[in-house]
Amino acid sequence: MIKKLTCIAALFTGLACFNVAQADDYYQELGGKEGVEKIVDNFINEISFDQNIVKFFEGTDITRLREKLIEQFCHESGGPCEYTGDSMKDVHAGMKITKAEFNRVVELLQAAMDDAGTPQTAQNRLIRSLAPMRPDIIHQ
Amino acid sequence: MKTKLITLTAVAISTLAVADVNAGSRLIATSGVTQLEGGAGGGLTPWAVISGYADEGEYSIGAFHTSTDVQDFRLKVNGVSASYDNRFEISAALQSFEIKGVAGDLRQEIYGAKYRIYGDAIYSALPQVAAGIQYKRLLDGDIADAVGAEDSDSGIDYYVSATKVHLAAVAGYHFLWNATLRATQANQMGLLGYGGDDESGYTLQPEVSALVLLTDDLALGAEYRKKPDNLSAFDEDSFSDLFVAWFPNKNVNLTLAYADLGSIAGSEDQDGFYFSISSWFK
Numbered sequence: 001m002i003k004k005l006t007c008i009a010a011l012f013t014g015l016a017c018f019n020v021a022q023a024d025d026y027y028q029e030l031g032g033k034e035g036v037e038k039i040v041d042n043f044i045n046e047i048s049f050d051q052n053i054v055k056f057f058e059g060t061d062i063t064r065l066r067e068k069l070i071e072q073f074c075h076e077s078g079g080p081c082e083y084t085g086d087s088m089k090d091v092h093a094g095m096k097i098t099k100a101e102f103n104r105v106v107e108l109l110q111a112a113m114d115d116a117g118t119p120q121t122a123q124n125r126l127i128r129s130l131a132p133m134r135p136d137i138i139h140q
Numbered sequence: 141m142k143t144k145l146i147t148l149t150a151v152a153i154s155t156l157a158v159a160d161v162n163a164g165s166r167l168i169a170t171s172g173v174t175q176l177e178g179g180a181g182g183g184l185t186p187w188a189v190i191s192g193y194a195d196e197g198e199y200s201i202g203a204f205h206t207s208t209d210v211q212d213f214r215l216k217v218n219g220v221s222a223s224y225d226n227r228f229e230i231s232a233a234l235q236s237f238e239i240k241g242v243a244g245d246l247r248q249e250i251y252g253a254k255y256r257i258y259g260d261a262i263y264s265a266l267p268q269v270a271a272g273i274q275y276k277r278l279l280d281g282d283i284a285d286a287v288g289a290e291d292s293d294s295g296i297d298y299y300v301s302a303t304k305v306h307l308a309a310v311a312g313y314h315f316l317w318n319a320t321l322r323a324t325q326a327n328q329m330g331l332l333g334y335g336g337d338d339e340s341g342y343t344l345q346p347e348v349s350a351l352v353l354l355t356d357d358l359a360l361g362a363e364y365r366k367k368p369d370n371l372s373a374f375d376e377d378s379f380s381d382l383f384v385a386w387f388p389n390k391n392v393n394l395t396l397a398y399a400d401l402g403s404i405a406g407s408e409d410q411d412g413f414y415f416s417i418s419s420w421f422k
Contacts, residue, residue, distance in 0.1 A: 098195075098197075099165070099195045100197075103195065107167065110356060121311065121313060124308035124313060127307055128307035
């Protein structure tokens with residue numbers, strides 16, 4: 001509560017309290033193992049219905065994709081997992097993903113989290129964890 | 141004027157029913173809202189964001205209406221904007237300023253251009269930076285002449301803005317700040333002319349905004365805009381506001397604010413509600 005008040009006070013004085021709540025440990029806030037699995041299942045479902053995005057997944061082993069995404073989201077949120085997939089740069093090599101397509105996938109992930117009932121603040125934290133990967137994903 | 145507002149509201153409400161028609165690809169709310177002079181930004185001040193939702197290779201077209209009622213004055217602004225490539229923005233706005241007890245509006249045209257120099261407000265480590273100009277032409281300059289303005293025809297504002305979104309930075313909520321530095325001669329944005337008997341040249345004025353996104357499409361924030369004080373006849377104060385901005389989809393934004401406009405042309409403590417609607421058709 002104090003932290004929250006400090007942040008609000010900081011907001012109105014124009015100074016920010018960035019990273020006060022930095023602790024990258026929001027696995028439980030995402031709903032733990034069950035929550036992350038639900039987000040990933042919804043995410044894959046959203047992708048499979050998006051005509052502009054699904055084309056990037058032709059020939060993809062969906063079972064493996066699901067497993068690696070669960071590992072990645074679990075790891076990024078401070079859960080008890082290691083990400084054993086390929087680097088983001090390797091995964092997206094040659095795909096020539098545009099900024100528009102990247103944004104669309106962010107929207108699909110947000111929709112997936114909405115459907116999973118993920119709290120707004122946990123959604124935001126996962127987006128923050130994933131955002132730095134953008135340079136390795138677009139224009140490759 | 142009332143018909144215009146009703147039409148715009150109808151357009152906005154009809155777009156509420158359908159999600160993201162012809163919209164660009166940037167994330168919801170990254171359009172910002174439309175400021176008093178027609179630029180993308182907060183309500184009072186331009187930001188480094190480019191109007192609409194266009195990203196690389198895309199363009200955007202929009203229109204807006206803003207209405208502010210305070211004790212002794214009413215300001216209505218109508219305008220249009222276009223942008224390309226999330227790089228370049230142009231806008232045109234017509235301000236109509238009504239003074240209580242005085243017949244006839246005081247009108248000012250504003251043509252704006254803005255260029256994004258660097259960065260992406262969300263993804264780059266440093267803020268997104270843009271530079272812009274606002275060419276202002278007073279259509280009714282008699283009052284500006286009467287109050288001692290140096291120039292009652294036209295003036296140009298120049299500004300540089302920096303905008304940064306800090307993801308999940310405030311108790312898990314996204315936080316945005318903008319800082320703008322404006323070089324201007326304008327008295328009350330230009331409605332009372334440009335330059336005065338106390339100060340006729342350009343002065344640098346800071347403008348700041350900060351907000352939190354309570355959800356992906358609902359922002360709560362505050363703004364402050366310092367203004368010159370060029371005329372010996374009147375004191376001119378800064379503008380400030382508290383606002384709520386809602387982005388039901390990428391075609392429309394509704395903003396409601398409580399604005400404190402300070403002293404205007406000798407009338408002290410002018411404050412009241414501010415309502416603005418922006419629509420993006422492409």
